[in-house]
């Protein structure tokens with residue numbers, strides 16, 4: 554069985570690192586390691602073999618644990634791969650280009666029998682929001698990438714690079730006050746331990762994430778005072794508002 558172990562960094566950035574592992578073979582890959590120590594301790598305790606490291610992008614908080622893991626586990630970083638990684642006979646990890654937060658950002662699709670079941674989205678798509686473009690990004694490109702991710706099936710589980718859900722939902726609420734799904738999500742988040750990861754689906758995200766709801770008339774009127782703005786323009790406006798919110 555393939556399992557995902559979530560590691561939360563107790564810092565202001567609230568990073569998530571992920572270990573995706575085959576319980577049967579004991580083989581695993583780590584995605585965006587922040588602190589290497591808890592990952593190494595877990596690997597030792599569970600008798601897991603680390604095959605390698607995957608990074609969504611090169612910002613320091615997504616590669617900080619690379620060196621420690623490389624020296625402790627004798628593994629390397631797999632930067633780019635056009636062919637998928639086989640996790641077992643039916644599960645694979647596929648690399649996809651997701652520029653916008655940075656120009657070389659990539660995400661990892663988790664597939665079972667060639668059907669996508671999970672998305673490790675790094676700093677592209679978060680629960681309730683998207684990444685910023687302040688450090689090497691481009692908001693027009695992020696819009697294109699976000700629209701591509703929106704086309705993925707509703708059942709796909711999102712594994713983002715940070716826990717920003719509460720602040721993102723509070724921002725979403727200001728953009729779409731009548732959206733009852735946001736109220737429910739806020740209630741759930743306030744009752745949950747978000748440090749464990751929420752494992753929400755893209756279907757859930759499409760109900761509450763304003764960057765995936767550019768066809769909402771309420772958001773358009775609230776944010777741009779326009780019933781039918783171009784969705785690209787609305788996305789850019791939302792991102793600039795969230796930057797200073």
Ligand SMILES: [Fe+2]
Nearest residue numbers: 610612654676
């Ligand atoms: Fe980043």
